[in-house]
Amino acid sequence: DAGVIQSPRHEVTEMGQEVTLRCKPISGHDYLFWYRQTMMRGLELLIYFNNNVPIDDSGMPEDRFSAKMPNASFSTLKIQPSEPRDSAVYFCASSLKPGFGGYTFGSGTRLTVV
C-alpha cells in the first residue's frame, strides 16, 4: 500500500494565482480529510468527505477555497485567488473507520504564497 499520496510536496506561487493541491487516498478508505497546519493556528480541519460527498466544510476559511472529490481515488483542494496568509502545510488524510483506526496522513504540501 503506497499510503496517502499528495502532490506537489512543495508549491511556491505568486499572490493572486490559482493553486490546486491533489490527494489520492488509500484504496478502500471512504473518508477523506483536508487539514491545514500553521504555526499560529495549529492543525485545522478544512473539510471532509464520506463516500465522495462533502460532510462538513465549516472549516473552509473563505469562498476562495474549494474542494472536490470526483471519485473515490482522487480529491483536490483549490485556492483561487491565493493570498500570502494561505501559506501553510496542507495535509490530506484518509480513513476506513476514523474512530477505530484514526487517520492515515499524507506527507503534506507546503504552500508558500509570495
Next chain:
Amino acid sequence: AQTVTQSQPEMSVQEAETVTLSCTYDTSESNYYLFWYKQPPSRQMILVIRQEAYKQQNATENRFSVNFQKAAKSFSLKISDSQLGDTAMYFCAFMRGKSSGDKLTFGTGTRLAVRP
C-alpha cells in the same frame, strides 16, 4: 465543542530515560476516542497510540503507553527508553464516537527533544 489542551510546549529527555507528555480535553460526550500523533521533522503525521473512552484499560504500544483518566479528562503519553528517533512534535487529538466517523480535534502540540 471539544477542546484539547497540551500545556507543555517543549520537553526534553535524556536518551534511554522516560518522559510523560500531558494532555487534557473537554467534552460533554460519553463515547469518544483519543489519539497521540507524532510529527517528526519530515512533517509526516504518524499515529502513535489510540484509546477508546469506554475501555478502562490503558493502551500500550511497545515503548508508548497512556494514562487515561476519564473523570479527570486527562490523557497523558509515556515514552519509555527514549530514543533519538522519538524527537518530534507530539499532538494529542480527540474524536467523538459516532458510527459514521468524525473529525479529529488536535491540541497545539508538544515539541520533544531527546538528548544523546
